Every structure is written in C-alpha cells, then in structure tokens.
Amino acid sequence: MANLDIQIGNLSLKNPVMTASGTFGYGTEYADFMDIERLGGIIVKGTTAELREGNNYPRMAETPAGMLNAVGLQNKGADYFIKEIYPTIKDLDTRMIVNVSGSSVDSYVECAEKIATLDHIPAIELNISCPNVKQGGMAFGVTCAGAAEVVKAVRKVYPKTLIVKLSPNVTDITEIARAVEAEGADSVSLINTLLGMAIDAEKRKPILSTVTGGLSGPCVKPVALRMVWQTYKAVKIPIIGLGGISNAKDAIEFMLAGATAIQIGTYNFIDPTVSIKVIEGINDYCDRHGFQSARELTGALQLAH
Amino acid sequence: MKKYMLDLKVVENQRLHSNYCLLKLTTDDSLPEMLPGQFVQVRVDNSPTTFLRRPISINYVDYKNNQLWLLVQLVGDGTRAMAAYKPGDIVNLLLPLGNTFTIPSGDTAEKLLLVGGGVGTAPILFLGERLKKAGFEVTFLLGARSAADLLQLDHFNAIGKVAVTTEDGSMGEKGYVTDHSLLKSNRFDRIYTCGPKPMMMAVARYAAAQSITCEVSLENTMACGIGACLCCVEKTKENHHVCVCTEGPVFNINQLSWQI
Numbered sequence: 001m002a003n004l005d006i007q008i009g010n011l012s013l014k015n016p017v018m019t020a021s022g023t024f025g026y027g028t029e030y031a032d033f034m035d036i037e038r039l040g041g042i043i044v045k046g047t048t049a050e051l052r053e054g055n056n057y058p059r060m061a062e063t064p065a066g067m068l069n070a071v072g073l074q075n076k077g078a079d080y081f082i083k084e085i086y087p088t089i090k091d092l093d094t095r096m097i098v099n100v101s102g103s104s105v106d107s108y109v110e111c112a113e114k115i116a117t118l119d120h121i122p123a124i125e126l127n128i129s130c131p132n133v134k135q136g137g138m139a140f141g142v143t144c145a146g147a148a149e150v151v152k153a154v155r156k157v158y159p160k161t162l163i164v165k166l167s168p169n170v171t172d173i174t175e176i177a178r179a180v181e182a183e184g185a186d187s188v189s190l191i192n193t194l195l196g197m198a199i200d201a202e203k204r205k206p207i208l209s210t211v212t213g214g215l216s217g218p219c220v221k222p223v224a225l226r227m228v229w230q231t232y233k234a235v236k237i238p239i240i241g242l243g244g245i246s247n248a249k250d251a252i253e254f255m256l257a258g259a260t261a262i263q264i265g266t267y268n269f270i271d272p273t274v275s276i277k278v279i280e281g282i283n284d285y286c287d288r289h290g291f292q293s294a295r296e297l298t299g300a301l302q303l304a305h
Numbered sequence: 306m307k308k309y310m311l312d313l314k315v316v317e318n319q320r321l322h323s324n325y326c327l328l329k330l331t332t333d334d335s336l337p338e339m340l341p342g343q344f345v346q347v348r349v350d351n352s353p354t355t356f357l358r359r360p361i362s363i364n365y366v367d368y369k370n371n372q373l374w375l376l377v378q379l380v381g382d383g384t385r386a387m388a389a390y391k392p393g394d395i396v397n398l399l400l401p402l403g404n405t406f407t408i409p410s411g412d413t414a415e416k417l418l419l420v421g422g423g424v425g426t427a428p429i430l431f432l433g434e435r436l437k438k439a440g441f442e443v444t445f446l447l448g449a450r451s452a453a454d455l456l457q458l459d460h461f462n463a464i465g466k467v468a469v470t471t472e473d474g475s476m477g478e479k480g481y482v483t484d485h486s487l488l489k490s491n492r493f494d495r496i497y498t499c500g501p502k503p504m505m506m507a508v509a510r511y512a513a514a515q516s517i518t519c520e521v522s523l524e525n526t527m528a529c530g531i532g533a534c535l536c537c538v539e540k541t542k543e544n545h546h547v548c549v550c551t552e553g554p555v556f557n558i559n560q561l562s563w564q565i
Binding site: 022023024025029030032033045053054056057058059060062063064065066067069071074217218266268269270271272273 | 307308309310348354355356357358399525526527528529530531532533534535536537538539540544545546
C-alpha cells in the first residue's frame with residue numbers, strides 16, 4: 001500500500017485523483033454509483049458571478065473516441081451556489097474546488113471574491129480556457145497578456161490555492177503557463193477542451209448550435225500528455241493533468257510526464273465509477289514498481305531508451 | 306430513486322422488424338424498481354465508433370420473470386451493435402434514470418389517451434400496463450408509416466383499446482395520429498405521448514386547444530444521463546435550460562417553451 005497523498009501548493013489531497021469541472025456536477029450526481037469521498041478532490045461545475053443559461057440546444061456531438069460540447073458555462077451563479085449548493089457539499093470528506101469563470105476581469109474577480117468567503121472551499125480553478133463563450137473564457141487564455149491580467153487581478157483577492165486551467169488552443173502552452181506562474185498561480189491544470197466542429201452532411205448543417213465546440217475524451221489524450229510534458233519542463237509549480245484519461249494507465253502516464261495530480265472528465269459519462277478504479281490502479285502500480293509514494297511518479301519518465 | 310450501475314444478462318434479442326429489436330435482459334438479483342417514462346443508459350462496448358452510452362426508454366418490466374425489455378430502433382452504429390447482442394451476453398446499464406409519467410391519483414373513471422409513434426411506442430406500453438394496474442381504462446393511439454412498422458400490437462391489445470393510423474393506409478385510418486376520428490368523437494381527460502417531435506407537437510397542440518392535461522416524453526441527445534454534463538437541455542416557459550435526463554424526459558406541455 002503506497003502513500004497516495006499529494007500536495008498542490010498549500011493544499012493536501014488524499015490521493016492524486018480528481019474529477020474535472022463540468023463532468024461531475026457537484027459530486028452528488030454520482031453518489032449512487034460510488035463513494036465520492038474516496039476522491040482526492042472534486043472540481044465542481046464552472047461558476048460565474050451571475051446566472052448563465054448557456055448556449056442553445058444542440059450542445060453535444062459524439063465523435064470517434066470522444067465528444068464535442070458547447071454547453072457555454074450554464075450555471076445559476078455564485079450567489080445561488082453559496083446559498084443552495086455549498087451547504088449540501090461543504091462537509092464532504094474530499095477537497096471541493098470551484099471552477100471559476102467570467103466574461104471580464106471584473107467578473108472573474110467578483111466570483112473569486114465570493115467563493116473565497118467559503119471556509120470549506122480550499123481552492124479555485126480559474127477557467128481561462130472555455131471555448132464555448134463569446135466573451136471572456138478562452139479569450140483570456142490564448143494570450144500571455146490576457147492570462148497574466150486575469151490571474152494578477154484574481155490573485156489580489158484570492159488568498160487560498162489558485163489553480164489556473166489552461167487552453168490547448170494556443171501555439172505554445174508553456175508561454176501561457178509561465179505567464180500565470182509569474183503572476184502567482186499555485187498550480188496549472190491542463191488541458192481544457194480542443195476547439196472542434198461536427199457537421200451533419202445529410203442536412204448540410206453543423207451539429208452544434210454554436211457551430212464549433214470543445215473536444216474531449218480519449219481522442220485528445222496524446223495531445224494533452226504532450227502538453228503536460230512540455231509544461232513540466234517549463235514551470236516549477238505543480239501541474240494537474242487532464243485530457244482523455246479513462247483508466248489508471250492513462251493517469252500514470254500523465255504523472256510520469258510531470259503531473260502531480262490528475263483529473264478525470266468525459267470518461268465519467270461512460271463509467272461513473274472510473275475514478276475509483278484509477279485510485280486503486282495507481283496504488284497497484286506504485287506497489288508493483290516499488291514506489292513508496294505516488295509523489296515519486298511525478299516526472300519519473302525515463303527518456304533514454 | 307436510487308440509481309444503479311448493473312451488469313444484466315441478455316435472455317433474448319428479437320428482431321421485430323428490419324429496423325427494431327426487442328432486447329430482454331435479466332439478472333440473478335431482483336431488478337430494482339423502475340417506473341414508466343424512465344430510461345436506461347446502455348454501455349455499448351462492441352462498436353468501435355460508439356463512445357457514449359445510449360439512452361433507451363424502458364419498454365416494459367416483467368417482474369414475474371425478472372426481465373427488463375428495451376425496444377431499440379436501429380439508427381446508428383451503437384444501436385446496430387445492440388441488435389447483435391446474443392443470449393448470455395452481458396450488458397452494462399445505468400438505471401433507472403429520469404422522471405416518470407404521472408399516474409393520476411384520483412378518479413379511475415378519467416379517460417386516458419396514450420399516443421405513440423415509431424420507437425416512441427416503447428414507454429407507452431409500460432405506461433399503459435401500469436395505468437391498467439392502477440384501475441384505469443386506457444386507449445392507445447399508435448401511428449406508423451405502414452402496418453409493418455407497428456410493433457408489439459398483441460401486448461397493446463391485451464392492455465386496452467387500440468386505435469391505429471398509418472401514413473400509407475395499410476392498417477387503421479390513413480394519415481397522422483392527430484387525424485384519427487377517435488379525437489373527434491371522444492373527449493379525453495389526459496393525454497400522454499412519446500414519438501417524433503413533430504408528432505408530439507401536433508398532439509400537444511390538440512391537447513392545449515381542448516385544455517387537456519398532456520405529458521410528452523422528450524429524447525434530446527445526451528451524454529451523461531444523470532444531470533452532470535448539461536448537454537440535453539430543453540427550454541422551459543420561463544426561458545431556463547433544464548436537463549431532459551433529470552427534470553425529464555417527461556414534461557407537462559405547460560412547462561415547455563414550445564410554440565403550439
């Protein structure tokens with residue numbers, strides 16, 4: 001039995017396995033299928049200062065080994081979260097982390113300030129990478145200046161662990177990672193979805209109401225793994241790896257490439273208990289390979305063949 | 306209602322028609338409680354091009370034989386892979402999901418009409434059986450392209466009166482369900498419907514014009530089926546997006562923003 005606990009900045013997690021924002025609701029949606037308190041953490045659905053209805057239906061298109069979504073940050077707003085959701089999740093014995101999004105620097109700051117008041121939310125994941133909103137979202141995440149501006153502003157008002165979720169829709173993700181590290185981010189999580197598109201040829205129409213959407217699932221894993229590896233060599237802050245993880249082997253690959261922790265997203269839809277299997281699989285791997293702690297996996301890739 | 310992830314065993318997989326199969330599943334344990342209108346999410350492992358689970362409405366639960374029936378329309382690779390399941394195969398399901406049709410609590414003299422079209426007849430069978438069990442007399446109105454597309458008629462006939470329309474006139478009255486003479490000669494207290502959206506909208510229009518309570522069952526494309534991904538949304542009258550998988554699939558037409 002290996003030690004599975006890990007550390008993201010000042011935040012300790014009982015194991016490196018979290019569930020990704022937008023794929024796991026507030027955790028309670030999965031409670032019938034598994035013991036959600038076994039998770040290292042749960043990143044709850046993207047939250048904004050004000051209520052958002054999201055994009056029009058259709059919002060989803062299945063793809064080979066994945067899916068496109070164009071939900072567009074539908075949520076009932078930070079005040080609703082604080083009043084109605086938070087009391088129902090605050091005593092869960094796992095790290096509850098809120099994914100914070102916005103349409104302007106001020107709206108990111110407003111949402112982060114509100115979430116900062118919640119004692120049982122030890123961290124936020126700043127979403128500067130949502131491809132499905134017209135304003136804000138990915139617009140901040142695709143330039144160093146935009147990313148730095150929003151992280152700097154949020155850092156001023158948010159004293160707890162600040163994770164910044166990066167977009168893969170950039171030429172060089174390491175530049176963005178460095179820019180947010182320089183502004184005081186405690187960690188980066190990557191990747192968010194890849195911008196994609198689906199067409200119904202029979203109808204000669206796009207499938208998504210927004211035409212384009214975010215691609216996720218096993219099909220994006222090699223891209224995500226490459227970006228984690230590149231970013232690991234570029235920054236000192238811990239990396240949370242995600243993108244197409246569907247089993248323990250995938251998760252371990254991300255850790256070997258440099259991730260301190262990982263998130264499971266889209267695969268929760270296929271197997272709602274996958275995260276538990278990943279926790280057990282990481283433990284088995286550590287035992288088989290003689291690692292005392294899951295922390296030793298981070299960056300343990302051996303490059304020489 | 307508690308949701309389960311279960312491995313069920315295929316007892317029988319009948320090809321009812323070139324485009325439909327009836328999958329009967331069982332388990333050594335007793336099946337959990339399931340209600341009409343609810344659906345399951347089927348994991349399809351035998352199709353390389355199928356990634357997501359397939360939402361399939363519950364056609365019937367035969368508690369006597371501990372069997373769950375799924376009526377599957379073959380529309381793509383996933384459902385065609387399901388048609389290839391053989392007795393003894395194991396299928397992984399999430400169930401029961403979604404809300405249910407309303408079984409009226411009061412007067413069993415209420416006249417109930419159950420309208421189904423195409424694969425939308427699937428949950429209508431289970432609903433009819435439960436309504437009959439609750440003491441109601443039910444009338445089914447089933448629509449199809451032609452006689453060959455009308456499925457499970459023996460089962461429907463065993464539960465209630467059956468009226469039929471076909472587009473080519475090969476069985477029952479020619480035309481769409483809303484053209485049927487039954488709707489002119491009878492006054493119903495409640496209508497339930499499931500089928501293609503244009504059909505449900507026509508039924509909803511008839512019900513709204515007559516001030517008849519009407520429930521529709523929607524089949525928006527879904528990913529998770531449990532209210533996590535927010536992909537399957539429908540707009541309510543108040544212009545809010547709600548998940549069909551958790552707030553539905555059954556909606557009273559008064560809840561929806563449909564222009565009827």
